[in-house]
Amino acid sequence: xxxxxxxxxxxxxxxxxxxxxxxxxxxxxxxxxxxxxxxxxxxxxxxxxxxxxxxxxxxxxxxxxxxxxxxxxxxxxxxxxxxxxxxxxxxxxxxxxxxxxxxxxxxxxxxxxxxxxxxxxxxxxxxxxxxxxxxxxxxxxxxxxxxxxxxxxxxxxxxxxxxxxxxxxxxxxxxxxxxxxxxxxxxxxxxxxxxxxxxxxxxxxxxxxxxxxxxxxxxxxxxxxxxxxxxxxxxxxxxxxxxxx
Amino acid sequence: xxxxxxxxxxxxxxxxxxxxxxxxxxxxxxxxxxxxxxxxxxxxxxxxxxxxxxxxxxxxxxxxxxxxxxxxxxxxxxxxxxxxxxxxxxxxxxxxxxxxxxxxxxxxxxxxxxxxxxxxxxxxxxxxxxxxxxxxxxxxxxxxxxxxxxxxxxxxxxxxxxxxxxxxxxxxxxxxxxxxxxxxxxxxxxxxxxxxxxxxxxxxxxxxxxxxxxxxxxxxxxxxxxxxxxxxxxxxxxxxxxxxxxxxxxxxxxxxxxxxxxxxxxxxxxxxxxxxxxxxxxxxxxxxxxxxxxxxxxxxxxxxxxxxxxxxxxxxxxxxxxxxxxxxxxxxxxxxxxxxxxxxxxxxxx
Numbered sequence: 001x002x003x004x005x006x007x008x009x010x011x012x013x014x015x016x017x018x019x020x021x022x023x024x025x026x027x028x029x030x031x032x033x034x035x036x037x038x039x040x041x042x043x044x045x046x047x048x049x050x051x052x053x054x055x056x057x058x059x060x061x062x063x064x065x066x067x068x069x070x071x072x073x074x075x076x077x078x079x080x081x082x083x084x085x086x087x088x089x090x091x092x093x094x095x096x097x098x099x100x101x102x103x104x105x106x107x108x109x110x111x112x113x114x115x116x117x118x119x120x121x122x123x124x125x126x127x128x129x130x131x132x133x134x135x136x137x138x139x140x141x142x143x144x145x146x147x148x149x150x151x152x153x154x155x156x157x158x159x160x161x162x163x164x165x166x167x168x169x170x171x172x173x174x175x176x177x178x179x180x181x182x183x184x185x186x187x188x189x190x191x192x193x194x195x196x197x198x199x200x201x202x203x204x205x206x207x208x209x210x211x212x213x214x215x216x217x218x219x220x221x222x223x224x225x226x227x228x229x230x231x232x233x234x235x236x237x238x239x240x241x242x243x244x245x
Numbered sequence: 246x247x248x249x250x251x252x253x254x255x256x257x258x259x260x261x262x263x264x265x266x267x268x269x270x271x272x273x274x275x276x277x278x279x280x281x282x283x284x285x286x287x288x289x290x291x292x293x294x295x296x297x298x299x300x301x302x303x304x305x306x307x308x309x310x311x312x313x314x315x316x317x318x319x320x321x322x323x324x325x326x327x328x329x330x331x332x333x334x335x336x337x338x339x340x341x342x343x344x345x346x347x348x349x350x351x352x353x354x355x356x357x358x359x360x361x362x363x364x365x366x367x368x369x370x371x372x373x374x375x376x377x378x379x380x381x382x383x384x385x386x387x388x389x390x391x392x393x394x395x396x397x398x399x400x401x402x403x404x405x406x407x408x409x410x411x412x413x414x415x416x417x418x419x420x421x422x423x424x425x426x427x428x429x430x431x432x433x434x435x436x437x438x439x440x441x442x443x444x445x446x447x448x449x450x451x452x453x454x455x456x457x458x459x460x461x462x463x464x465x466x467x468x469x470x471x472x473x474x475x476x477x478x479x480x481x482x483x484x485x486x487x488x489x490x491x492x493x494x495x496x497x498x499x500x501x502x503x504x505x506x507x508x509x510x511x512x513x514x515x516x517x518x519x520x521x522x523x524x525x526x527x528x529x530x531x532x533x534x535x536x537x538x539x540x541x542x543x544x545x546x547x548x549x550x551x552x553x554x555x556x557x558x559x560x561x562x563x564x565x566x567x568x569x570x571x572x573x574x575x576x577x578x579x580x581x582x583x584x585x586x587x588x589x590x591x592x593x594x595x
Contacts, residue, residue, distance in 0.1 A: 039271045039568025058568050060274075077580065079566055080551060098567075098582070099551055117582055118548040142548065142585065163584070165502075185505070 010036030126150025190237030248272030262406030280419035280431030282392025285411030303378035445530025548585035
């Protein structure tokens with residue numbers, strides 16, 4: 001049974017707002033609807049459990065930072081770094097998001113229907129079963145996957161407006177998969193293109209289907225589309241830059 | 246990290262300061278409570294032909310005589326008065342804000358293409374560099390800067406900025422990092438036409454400062470925005486560069502991006518980079534600048550600071566965060582995030 005709580009966040013500072021959300025989840029509420037959000041930071045920070053938080057409006061930066069388990073659905077745009085160092089759970093953003101989306105993310109999923117800003121997926125990482133996933137429906141900007149250390153980053157570029165350069169700058173783990181072709185000049189030193197194998201496609205298909213389902217898109221054309229896969233050229237891209245052996 | 250905000254009405258419709266106060270306070274987290282400020286164009290219609298000098302006196306009784314004498318030497322003071330202020334519990338006043346409405350005598354700067362502005366420029370630098378307990382914080386026609394060491398709301402209430410009406414407003418919430426939070430230090434920085442707010446840290450500060458000082462500008466604030474204002478004044482007023490080219494000189498494309506441009510564009514960008522190498526600003530920054538006819542915003546080439554642009558009817562907004570724009574304009578029609586180094590230029594209708 002779903003028990004739901006609605007919070008009117010209009011004009012509220014983020015500290016009492018986040019306290020109310022946390023208390024509701026601790027009380028066993030499974031759905032928290034937060035209305036009138038404007039600029040409140042840190043929503044869902046460090047939150048544990050399996051509740052769903054609906055955010056109506058434009059939340060402030062660092063949404064769902066350190067979050068472990070819940071689902072946050074944003075009905076609007078998000079600012080910088082949603083999913084920052086997120087541990088597990090899911091963030092679904094129906095609008096666009098700012099710079100450094102999924103910053104240092106270490107598990108769970110961040111789905112953005114619109115565009116993201118610069119440095120998307122910067123220093124995403126992975127460890128054993130922890131494998132974060134960032135999927136972007138629109139375009140990403142320059143320094144996508146900067147210093148990426150693990151995880152999966154997919155950009156669908158549904159509007160065909162992607163102009164990102166410096167992709168995978170310093171990447172040393174994980175993979176970046178971009179729909180369509182990516183010009184060699186857009187790759188940063190340390191990143192290389194490899195063909196998307198049938199196994200790769202089978203691996204990303206469930207992720208794309210889940211993304212399409214969340215946003216009401218037809219999944220099959222996306223599953224069967226052409227993709228460019230970008231991976232690290234080496235495990236130590238800056239070995240010769242900062243150290244001498 | 247700082248919070249910056251700018252709004253311009255293309256048809257010069259006036260906005261009182263209450264909206265920008267609310268917008269800036271949305272970004273309190275981007276400041277440290279040690280400095281905030283506002284600049285507004287169009288606030289002094291009764292004295293629109295005079296240069297409005299906003300001055301901080303450490304002690305109005307001693308410092309004022311020096312400034313009075315200096316101004317009388319270079320022109321006529323039409324009117325002067327203390328800027329009205331209203332005590333705030335969280336704000337400790339360390340100086341007395343004063344304003345002069347001043348007409349420089351252009352015959353005293355023979356041979357100058359813009360004699361009044363040359364006089365104002367040298368007056369401001371002379372007063373600010375001297376140890377006379379006086380700092381000129383703004384000096385343009387029909388424009389004024391209001392700033393202090395405190396949170397955005399306290400600074401706004403200290404000056405009651407809702408009592409002023411302007412068609413361009415800039416605001417800055419300062420995260421003090423590496424110099425003392427004196428009242429004259431927070432942005433906006435202003436020199437006659439131009440006002441500047443910046444979020445960032447210019448790592449090329451030394452190079453840029455030596456460059457601008459070689460053209461006779463004296464830097465006395467140790468802030469980025471002082472350098473940026475003087476650079477824009479040099480490039481636009483004295484060198485006659487179009488604002489597009491000036492911004493491109495300050496935040497030029499990387500060499501490897503220039504290599505990919507068509508030939509004519511390559512030549513132009515190479516020439517700009519070679520001519521203005523020492524004016525190129527490095528480090529993370531977003532800058533919003535305004536003069537009486539325009540408001541512009543641009544970021545560093547690596548886009549290490551945020552910039553969000555909103556448009557609604559005749560209003561152009563440039564902000565560190567989208568929520569601040571929506572706080573002032575809930576029905577904003579368009580929200581965009583321009584690419585690194587790509588200038589946003591809004592012009593007031595002639």
